[in-house]
Amino acid sequence: MTYSKNQRAILTRRSFVRLAGLTTGGIAVVGGYHALFGQSGERAKESGLALREPELLRVRRPEPGVVEAEIVASHTSVTLAGITVQALSYNDTVPGPTLRLREGDRVRLCLINHLEVPTNLHTHGLHISPEVDNPFVHVMPGESRLHEFTVPKGAAGTRWYHPHPHGMVATQQFAGLTGAIVIESSLDEIPELQAAEEHLLVLKDFTILRGEVAASHSFFDWLGKYGNLCLVNGAYRPKLVPQKSLLRLRLVNTSNARPFRLKFQEHPMHLIVTDDGFIEKPVTVEELFLSPGERAEVLIQLKRAGTFNLLHLPYDDGNFVVGSEPAKEEALLTVVVPATPKRLPLPTRLASVDALSPEQAVTTRTVQFGGAIPFNYTVNGKQFDPERVDFRGRLNTLEIWEIENHNGLIHPFHLHTYPFQVLARQDAKSSTWRPEPFPAWRDNINLSGHSKVRIAVPLRDFIGKTVFHCHISEHEDRGMMGVLEVEA
Numbered sequence: 040m041t042y043s044k045n046q047r048a049i050l051t052r053r054s055f056v057r058l059a060g061l062t063t064g065g066i067a068v069v070g071g072y073h074a075l076f077g078q079s080g081e082r083a084k085e086s087g088l089a090l091r092e093p094e095l096l097r098v099r100r101p102e103p104g105v106v107e108a109e110i111v112a113s114h115t116s117v118t119l120a121g122i123t124v125q126a127l128s129y130n131d132t133v134p135g136p137t138l139r140l141r142e143g144d145r146v147r148l149c150l151i152n153h154l155e156v157p158t159n160l161h162t163h164g165l166h167i168s169p170e171v172d173n174p175f176v177h178v179m180p181g182e183s184r185l186h187e188f189t190v191p192k193g194a195a196g197t198r199w200y201h202p203h204p205h206g207m208v209a210t211q212q213f214a215g216l217t218g219a220i221v222i223e224s225s226l227d228e229i230p231e232l233q234a235a236e237e238h239l240l241v242l243k244d245f246t247i248l249r250g251e252v253a254a255s256h257s258f259f260d261w262l263g264k265y266g267n268l269c270l271v272n273g274a275y276r277p278k279l280v281p282q283k284s285l286l287r288l289r290l291v292n293t294s295n296a297r298p299f300r301l302k303f304q305e306h307p308m309h310l311i312v313t314d315d316g317f318i319e320k321p322v323t324v325e326e327l328f329l330s331p332g333e334r335a336e337v338l339i340q341l342k343r344a345g346t347f348n349l350l351h352l353p354y355d356d357g358n359f360v361v362g363s364e365p366a367k368e369e370a371l372l373t374v375v376v377p378a379t380p381k382r383l384p385l386p387t388r389l390a391s392v393d394a395l396s397p398e399q400a401v402t403t404r405t406v407q408f409g410g411a412i413p414f415n416y417t418v419n420g421k422q423f424d425p426e427r428v429d430f431r432g433r434l435n436t437l438e439i440w441e442i443e444n445h446n447g448l449i450h451p452f453h454l455h456t457y458p459f460q461v462l463a464r465q466d467a468k469s470s471t472w473r474p475e476p477f478p479a480w481r482d483n484i485n486l487s488g489h490s491k492v493r494i495a496v497p498l499r500d501f502i503g504k505t506v507f508h509c510h511i512s513e514h515e516d517r518g519m520m521g522v523l524e525v526e527a
């Protein structure tokens with residue numbers, strides 16, 4: 040990716056001001072950073088437009104159950120928040136087109152690299168062979184790579200795709216390379232779900248400077264780069280006028296570093312799907328926390344006519360330069376309910392989720408997130424080395440992993456290939472494990488500063504080398520990633 044001279048000068052100047060500010064006292068820096076950050080990124084030129092979903096990826100179905108498609112990564116002009124901007128895109132759109140599949144589909148997905156730099160494609164959250172979903176393979180400029188896989192049973196839900204070339208993820212992802220994967224199954228035919236109005240909300244923050252997504256990283260951006268525009272499907276505060284009184288929202292956090300603490304005004308949300316599938320029955324939540332990489336599906340029963348916002352609430356992720364983000368609650372999406380709706384019921388039963396039994400585990404591993412931030416980030420004291428195998432596992436065994444966060448930043452843990460269940464969590468300054476209230480399949484779990492999480496990982500179906508890492512892409516690029524090899 041290339042930047043204009045002007046843009047480089049601005050970025051350098053901003054970095055200098057931040058560095059200079061740091062020597063004069065922390066409080067001043069936090070305020071100053073916010074002010075600088077807000078001023079240096081363009082403001083939205085459009086808001087309140089009708090909610091639009093990302094385009095569907097155009098696919099061919101040469102025979103029943105077979106899906107073929109191409110995804111082209113390139114440097115193009117797109118519209119974000121009403122601003123024409125140079126970005127990195129999949130098939131000329133940001134977010135990229137949605138890949139809509141069904142369980143059992145045999146997929147031939149070709150990534151074509153029209154960028155000036157190597158890239159690759161990670162199908163985040165899909166339980167497929169690590170030979171296919173392979174972050175070790177880089178697709179060079181002008182080259183392509185075919186991903187052939189079968190969508191596994193039990194995969195219904197919302198996933199996403201993004202680049203994974205080590206050291207280059209943060210800039211490529213920030214510049215726009217993200218897209219959603221929606222997987223359907225017979226569970227979508229549950230009558231209460233059929234009656235719902237479904238919308239996909241791809242959440243991502245951007246900074247736009249002089250007509251380009253400002254994806255390059257200054258020194259402190261390596262703590263985790265935030266954008267000043269929080270967009271839904273590339274739009275700023277779009278508006279939805281629903282036709283039905285039950286909403287099913289598919290939420291994907293595709294930001295590099297920004298977690299979304301979400302609340303829907305005056306209405307509880309009913310969680311039905313976590314990262315990797317349906318839960319047993321809806322769970323009512325007042326707030327929903329989505330760390331980078333995480334997905335959730337919720338139902339919302341609209342109860343009266345009026346205007347209600349999906350809010351993004353302040354959250355301090357421990358990033359001492361950014362501080363709490365947003366500074367005060369912000370609307371991401373406005374829902375206008377035109378007339379008093381007829382209340383539609385929630386489903387009472389979704390899927391059966393067998394809770395994993397930790398007594399059957401063959402080993403317990405420890406994953407310690409640490410490092411000399413923001414210079415380097417480590418797993419168990421080591422930066423990522425693609426040639427080193429950190430953990431060796433056996434196919435068809437169950438493992439317990441205890442993940443520990445040894446600093447004050449959040450670190451969302453992500454494991455490729457093998458979905459897991461969270462068993463318990465331990466907050467900072469506590470020595471008590473809080474058991475997870477219900478079984479759920481996940482591939483991302485947030486660790487707030489100095490917290491711990493215990494997960495159960497069944498190593499099912501596939502052998503090979505795969506990775507686990509922090510899903511703040513800056514931390515991952517600077518080393519917070521390890522290799523798991525599963526052998527027969």
Ligand SMILES: [Cu+2]
Nearest residue numbers: 450509511514
């Ligand atoms: Cu991290």
